[in-house]
Amino acid sequence: MRPSDLDPLFASARSLPGVGPRMAQTLARLLSREKAEDVRIIHLLLHLPHAVIDRSTILPIARLPRSPGAVVTVRGHVLEHREVPRGARTPWRVLLSDDSGVLELVYFHPRPDYLRRILPVGEERIVSGRLEWFDDKPQMPHPDHVVTEEAFAALPRLEPVYPLTAGISNKVLGRIMRAALKRLPDLPEWLDEHLRAREGWPAFAEALRQVHAPENAESLAPDSPARLRLAYDELLANQLALALVRRHIRSARGRRLTGDGTLVAKVQATLPYTLTEGQRKALAEILADMAGPERMLRLLQGDVGSGKTVVALLAMVAAVEAGAQAALMAPSDILARQHLASIAPLAKQAGIETVLLTAREKGKARKQALADIASGRAGIVIGTHALFQEDVTFADLGLVVVDEQHRFGVHQRLALQAKGARTDLLVMTATPIPRTLALTVYGDLEVSRLLEKPAGRQPVKTSVMPIARIPEVIVRLKTAVAAGAQAYWVCPLVEESGVLPTTAAEERFAMLKEHFGTQVGLVHGRMSGEARDAVMDAFRAGDIRVLVATTVIEVGVDVPSATIMIIENAERFGLAQLHQLRGRVGRGSKPSSCLLLYRPPLTETARQRLKVMRETDDGFAIAEADLRLRGAGELLGTRQSGMPQFRMADMVRHARLLEMARDDAALILARDPKLESPRGAALKRLLYLFERDEAIRLLLAG
Known part of the structure; x- marks a missing residue:
């Protein structure tokens, strides 16, 4: 199914020279892969360097910088080896001199034969590594490179610096990366040519070459053409996959959940306050979605204390009024019971029975709750993760409301939705999500926002x-x-x-x-x-x-x-x-x-x-500041929320690219819904490269 020109990139990392079983395990840890055999060449190439070491200038020893930790390159003659007895705790030292001074090369736990071989007394060597000063003398502990003039000519003058893990050095990873780069094929272009020309971006393969084999430090800057191209590719894969998933969900026929409004009016009349303008607007949007032929997928965002729960309650009452059941899933037992305390008395005014189901309900109480849910006697069901366990059967689940949605994984939300046929979904959060982040998690999911606080709330x-x-x-x-x-x-x-x-x-x-x-x-x-x-x-x-x-x-x-x-x-x-x-x-x-x-x-x-x-105290301003200070992954708890982990894109720096990618994805699917054109075929490759295969399966499933 995957195009054959991607085969070199999906070959195992074990096929690269220097990658044996142990190194494959280390790479799996570095690249957050579950098993060593899961590491592919493309995973390596998408692991980008974050800095560069410049080894192009050879300095006289007398002019070495005093700043500790500077990486320097020196040419000199090997004067002598200051040997130490085997087992001694003192390091082995090699003196290297040029016309201006002497540099000490320091080796702990030395291998004498190896050191004499690479540093023969009287011969010239070029050494490069991190400089330290001790007793006002320059030292280089364990140089990165000890080479002849001829070998130095073959070394990259600019060496990319990668994020590392225990068990692998930058030198070893750099060697593996250079081998991986040789396997990189030139692929058909999936970006719009006008866009690429306007932005001045290289082709995908060329962008990877520029980043892994930089000609200057600017190549690694977040706003360099190569980095921007790769960030855009990742965002476009994300937006295209989201659009395809969403289209698939929407294509599954929904049901019209409409009633005559009497129960909703009854509950509204018992509220001790009137709804804010924002609450009325959000409720109207939700009820319109529920009455439509497509399945509802709506996010209700509201700051702390903005009154989301009452909007959700009225939506659930509307579902019951239409002859279905509604379920509200909360992330904790405390919150589920809190919802029960506030919702049950109001629902009762409209003659609706509310049932609680959490892991704490045991024995007779649980049995009764399950019977009420299965018979349909319970119109509204409130609970925690316990709601989507196998023994929970609904008579007719029409609406699922997920509170504090970022605390649930995607699969948990789907498991609860699967308890009904053509179920509508309303997800709510009091954690305001910045627009850029909402786009990466939901694409163009309809959003209702409650911006004002109910009357009487105190600052x-x-x-x-x-x-x-x-x-x-x-x-x-x-x-x-x-x-x-x-x-x-x-x-x-x-x-x-x-x-x-x-x-x-x-x-x-x-x-x-x-x-x-x-x-x-x-x-x-x-x-x-x-x-x-x-x-x-x-x-x-x-x-x-x-x-x-x-x-x-x-x-x-x-x-x-x-x-x-x-x-x-x-x-x-x-x-x-x-x-x-x-x-x-x-x-x-x-x-x-x-x-x-x-x-x-x-x-x-x-x-x-x-x-x-x-x-x-503006939650949305706080969310934007949080995104700026912490980055997207940490903000919502990446693993937990199903938040995409971006390797190339930065949600703060690349917000402009995200908007572009969203518009591009919408235009692509409007013109070529099945990705059958030459550009569409190239875009399928993009989805594979960034592991959005699920979207391709949905595409093939129609």
Whole structure:
């Protein structure tokens, strides 16, 4: 199925000289491949260097730079070997001299015969490597290259520097890469010629040659023509694959979920507030999708506290009104129960039965829940991963809502959708996703955004201070608690770590108990669900005034009376997580505050992060800043979210290319839906090269 001209690139890395079984294992680790046999030549070629060493200038020893760690090249005569007895701990030294001075070559754990062979006394050699200074004398420990004049002529003057792993040196990887480059075929061009000419980009194979065998350091710059070409190729493969997958899902006939609006109106009438303009617009978009003939695929994005849950509830009520069932999948037990507490009473007003199903439901309770779901008595089902287990059967699942969608893998979402026929899907997130990132994960998935907060929400005043001022914080917290306030105190760990200099939740709980007695509670992920519920219920009831917690309270916990959020070791959290935690307060009518405690010294990134938190509470601005500071992979948790891992493209630097790739992919499929033209055939090669084979299978399946 794969075009034969790609065979050299999909040959095993074992076919390259110098790659035996052990080296293949090392390469698999370096390239994040599960097995050594999975490493192909194309995987090596897409592993790009990040810097370059210039060995073109030979310096006199007297003019060697004083900066430590500089890579230098020197020509000289071998004066003598300062030998050491076998087993001695002192290093073997070789003195190399030119007319201006002497350089010491230093070898630890020497192989004497080898050293005498490559550095014969009296002969001239060119050496290149990292320079060090000791007692005001230049030294070169274990030079990278020791060669004759003739051999030096064959060495690349500019040596690319690669990301490495234990067990492989840059010199060895460079040799393997040069062998891989020789296997690189010239392939048919898949880019639009006008685009390539306008941007001044080389062909794909030429771009790889320029990056792996650079003529100058500029070849490796993120905005060099070769790097931009490769980044665009990767983004185009991503956008084309997404468009094909999406078209395939859309081609599967949907169902029209429409009712007469009475149940939705009933629930809306019982709400203690009116919907915001954003909520009304989002609901209208969702209901229109559900009423259409195609399957709904919509993302509902809303900042912390923007009221996504009520929009999702009304969509689920609409599904029940149309004669189907709806399921809401939450990432944690706490959040699932929180949803049940807020949704069930409202759904009951419309005569809709709501059932909870998590891993905690056992025995008779679980049996009853499964029976209610299978019979259709349960109109709305709320749960965790437990919802897509084999023994869960729905009478007629019409709508799936996935909350905090980035915490679920793609396969988990599909597994739940598969419980129904032609099921609509609504995914929601309170982690605002920057537009560039949303495009790489969803392509052109329809997005509804809730930009304003419901009326009555209070702004949260954010302050930053060093952790050493905790005694002062406790004094102020005592005053606030005495006046009736409730507070969260968040720690990054459950128990003390010997590795990280952070205070654990259990240790902080013990310390605060001395000051607040029974008014302080503790909640973390290792507690049993029942114990956690009991503490949360006591906090909601006001019996507990200070809740010490880990990030288990990050999402969905709603206690409107809590007005103080203290986050310890705030420098250890990402921006999105800090924003989520801060969103647990400011949910009632009283002014709220958030205190970020940090342990100095701060890195520049941590300093920037805390500055952003102090200056804005706009979730989308925070998400863009997080993307800038951390990069895309870390932002959503790459492995967990099904986020594509880009090797060439950088979401911040290459945002312009992503927009171009999206438009290009749409135009390609509009003109050539089955990729049958010469350019279409070339684009199939692109999909193979960047491991988007799944899209080709969908293409062949029609």
